[in-house]
Amino acid sequence: MSPSIIQVKKLSKSFGDRLVLNGINLVIPEGKITVIMGGSGGGKSTLLRHMVGLTKPDAGSIEIEREDIVRLAPEKMNDVRRKFGMLFQGSALFNSMSVFENVALPLREHTDLSDEIILIIVKVKLELVGLTGFEDFLPHQLSGGMRKRVALARAIALDPKIVFYDEPGAGLDPITASMIDQLILDLSQKLQITSVVVTHEMQSAFRIADQIVMLHKGKVLEVGRPEDIKTSSNPFVQQFIKGEHEGAIPFRQTREAYLKGLLET
Amino acid sequence: MRDFLGNIGSAAGLLLAGVCRLFGLGVRILAVSVQGSPTKRGARREAFVRQMVLCGFDSLPIICLVACSMGMVLALQGAYQLKQFGAVMYTGSLVSVSVARELGPLMASIVIAGRIGARMAAELGTMKVQEEVDALTTMGIDPVRFLVVPRCLALCVMLPCLVIVTDAVAILGGFVIGVMSVGINPDLYLAKSFDALVLKDIYTGLAKSFLFALLIGLVSCHQGLSVQGGADEVGRATTQAVVTSIVLIIVVDCLATAIFYYALPT
Ligand SMILES: Nc1ncnc2c1ncn2[C@@H]1O[C@H](COP(=O)(O)OP(=O)(O)OP(=O)(O)O)[C@@H](O)[C@H]1O
Ligand SMILES: [Mg+2]
Numbered sequence: 287m288s289p290s291i292i293q294v295k296k297l298s299k300s301f302g303d304r305l306v307l308n309g310i311n312l313v314i315p316e317g318k319i320t321v322i323m324g325g326s327g328g329g330k331s332t333l334l335r336h337m338v339g340l341t342k343p344d345a346g347s348i349e350i351e352r353e354d355i356v357r358l359a360p361e362k363m364n365d366v367r368r369k370f371g372m373l374f375q376g377s378a379l380f381n382s383m384s385v386f387e388n389v390a391l392p393l394r395e396h397t398d399l400s401d402e403i404i405l406i407i408v409k410v411k412l413e414l415v416g417l418t419g420f421e422d423f424l425p426h427q428l429s430g431g432m433r434k435r436v437a438l439a440r441a442i443a444l445d446p447k448i449v450f451y452d453e454p455g456a457g458l459d460p461i462t463a464s465m466i467d468q469l470i471l472d473l474s475q476k477l478q479i480t481s482v483v484v485t486h487e488m489q490s491a492f493r494i495a496d497q498i499v500m501l502h503k504g505k506v507l508e509v510g511r512p513e514d515i516k517t518s519s520n521p522f523v524q525q526f527i528k529g530e531h532e533g534a535i536p537f538r539q540t541r542e543a544y545l546k547g548l549l550e551t
Numbered sequence: 552m553r554d555f556l557g558n559i560g561s562a563a564g565l566l567l568a569g570v571c572r573l574f575g576l577g578v579r580i581l582a583v584s585v586q587g588s589p590t591k592r593g594a595r596r597e598a599f600v601r602q603m604v605l606c607g608f609d610s611l612p613i614i615c616l617v618a619c620s621m622g623m624v625l626a627l628q629g630a631y632q633l634k635q636f637g638a639v640m641y642t643g644s645l646v647s648v649s650v651a652r653e654l655g656p657l658m659a660s661i662v663i664a665g666r667i668g669a670r671m672a673a674e675l676g677t678m679k680v681q682e683e684v685d686a687l688t689t690m691g692i693d694p695v696r697f698l699v700v701p702r703c704l705a706l707c708v709m710l711p712c713l714v715i716v717t718d719a720v721a722i723l724g725g726f727v728i729g730v731m732s733v734g735i736n737p738d739l740y741l742a743k744s745f746d747a748l749v750l751k752d753i754y755t756g757l758a759k760s761f762l763f764a765l766l767i768g769l770v771s772c773h774q775g776l777s778v779q780g781g782a783d784e785v786g787r788a789t790t791q792a793v794v795t796s797i798v799l800i801i802v803v804d805c806l807a808t809a810i811f812y813y814a815l816p817t
Contacts, residue, residue, distance in 0.1 A: 338689045367691035378682035392690045
């Protein structure tokens with residue numbers, strides 16, 4: 287396996303008295319695609335927010351290129367942040383700016399490029415996500431899937447070393463979703479960009495992943511290559527892959543458990 | 552009794568914490584504006600100009616309306632009182648001095664707190680809720696530098712300008728009433744207005760309005776950025792921004808007047 291670019295060690299975080307991340311250990315290899323999977327509310331977005339330094343953990347460390355970002359001064363953190371782009375689950379576009387301005391913002395803020403060059407770069411990035419001609423639209427004039435793609439264009443505007451994607455395919459039609467998958471693959475294979483992708487879509491996960499991380503109840507359940515995960519003997523993992531509602535993780539509880547739950551609250 | 556004292560204690564603690572946070576934000580703004588950033592002055596200036604237009608130019612109509620009414624009311628009420636001493640001709644002085652010293656800065660700031668403070672708190676709060684602020688942070692763009700500084704700076708530049716407009720329009724309003732309704736000779740009215748006015752009245756008024764602008768900007772941006780949660784939080788922050796700004800404006804006005812006119816040598 288290639289050298290690691292991100293190392294997460296014993297990461298724990300609780301919100302109130304709810305332990306959301308419980309001692310996560312994770313190594314993200316450089317230039318590869320790591321897919322994080324897990325149930326809804328399992329702490330995937332929270333894990334990503336830790337990796338980009340938006341949330342401080344209660345315990346543990348996160349090293350990006352050997353630099354512990356948990357204990358880094360804010361100014362230094364901004365230098366680290368230039369290395370990565372992030373696609374938020376809810377897109378997080380700037381609503382008062384047009385599509386063009388959204389994608390151009392990181393370029394304008396972090397580079398000295400002239401306006402003509404920025405225009406060209408933005409056009410190229412929008413082309414990549416299949417949104418040519420939408421430069422002058424405002425985010426609220428776009429559909430959810432289009433917004434997601436603009437956010438993707440913005441995340442890769444600066445050609446970052448690492449890109450974090452929080453559910454890039456959610457809310458997209460299968461064709462666009464597979465186009466995004468292809469884009470992530472291209473970025474990783476042609477430009478050696480490290481990708482960390484959170485997704486629920488099994489198909490796309492198995493297609494793009496070099497490494498799959500299964501997250502369950504704040505813990506890493508299993509890490510491995512897609513083939514290993516597919517043949518995993520862990521019942522949780524199998525249930526997740528097959529998308530069954532009955533299995534190791536009970537969806538519909540037994541009558542006794544249900545009653546017990548009611549009485550306890 | 553103990554509860555009561557405890558409540559007062561915790562309220563004072565909260566107040567102190569709030570003041571400290573505001574102060575912290577102020578220090579960050581100062582640090583960011585002093586160090587500046589070598590790149591991209593252009594984009595920054597664009598945001599600054601947009602904010603200036605928003606809080607300055609676009610506020611002109613409402614500011615003029617308020618100022619004019621205020622001047623007229625002052626002249627009417629003042630003339631009525633002064634008549635009892637046979638001093639109607641001093642109506643102009645009364646209007647101009649009270650407007651320049653107190654009412655101009657106070658009224659303009661309160662209108663702007665309602666108009667711009669609420670706007671800023673709601674805008675930043677919504678951005679916070681929709682993760683836009685987080686997106687800025689992950690891009691390595693400091694939200695304070697990108698969002699707060701242009702807003703506060705624009706307020707600090709535009710509010711004193713608006714106060715000058717307020718003063719002028721209020722004096723004009725007073726003049727119209729004084730001449731048309733009270734029947735004072737126009738030349739006399741103007742002469743009395745400007746005789747009574749000294750430079751100190753104007754510049755203390757402007758200094759105060761600068762302070763108020765800083766207060767509005769700090770309080771509103773702080774409220775906006777401290778939103779956690781959803782739409783109701785945005786609403787709460789907006790109300791809180793306006794209420795806190797107005798209360799602070801009045802309290803600081805009282806302190807500033809005491810300092811300018813009693814503590815400092817004239
Ligand atoms: N700011 C917060 N305050 C309190 N609780 C939070 C906060 N952020 C997340 N949580 C809790 O942490 C848990 C994990 O949230 P997270 O958003 O990471 O889930 P997720 O795995 O991304 O789920 P999904 O697949 O639905 O996006 C949830 O139970 C959520 O309630
Ligand atoms: Mg999520």
